[in-house]
Amino acid sequence: SLNLASTIAASGKRVLLIDADMRRGVIHSGSKFGLADVLLGLATIDTATVQKYTDNLFVMNAGKTKIAACELLRSDAMDKLLKEARSKFDMVIVDTPPLNLVTDAELIYPLIDYSLLVLHYGRHGMDEIKETVERMRRYSDKPGAIVMNHCEYELGHYGYGYYGKGYYGK
Numbered sequence: 001s002l003n004l005a006s007t008i009a010a011s012g013k014r015v016l017l018i019d020a021d022m023r024r025g026v027i028h029s030g031s032k033f034g035l036a037d038v039l040l041g042l043a044t045i046d047t048a049t050v051q052k053y054t055d056n057l058f059v060m061n062a063g064k065t066k067i068a069a070c071e072l073l074r075s076d077a078m079d080k081l082l083k084e085a086r087s088k089f090d091m092v093i094v095d096t097p098p099l100n101l102v103t104d105a106e107l108i109y110p111l112i113d114y115s116l117l118v119l120h121y122g123r124h125g126m127d128e129i130k131e132t133v134e135r136m137r138r139y140s141d142k143p144g145a146i147v148m149n150h151c152e153y154e155l156g157h158y159g160y161g162y163y164g165k166g167y168y169g170k
Helices: 001-010 035-039 068-075 077-088 102-113 126-139
Strands: 015-019 057-060 091-095 115-120 144-149 161-164
Touching: 001 015, 001 091, 015 077, 035 068, 068 077, 068 102, 077 091, 077 102, 077 161, 102 126, 115 126
Parallel strands: 015 057, 015 091, 115 144
Antiparallel strands: none
């Protein structure tokens, strides 16, 4: 999500990246406030976001709270936060925990406009992928895409077939 946000920001768009994984957040903004603080009313978008790396990229870390993340996300505060963020930024990217592990992503999903499902190459079976896509469809038919990362490149392989030594195909 950080690479995606950075790329879009480099094109001149003002981008806010929100780390919504309040259990194991990995996006660090340097602010003492984060998403949890905004949802609890202890901070505002302006005090919880930090400009990072480029002029157009702003980051909000997950923050810390003793209240269960799902309880914070069930409130109207997340919806209000995203509405305000949309008015201040050209794009808002929300990095959520995995959809199949905790309910947090399911609570956020109805509030977003587009979903990007990121899969780690070789870790997810088709049944798990189908289940995840089906869970996403339960909420709506929002547009989305699937990205496969950590793909291994093998010398001589190209696309779906094998290329080299005078023949093509597997």
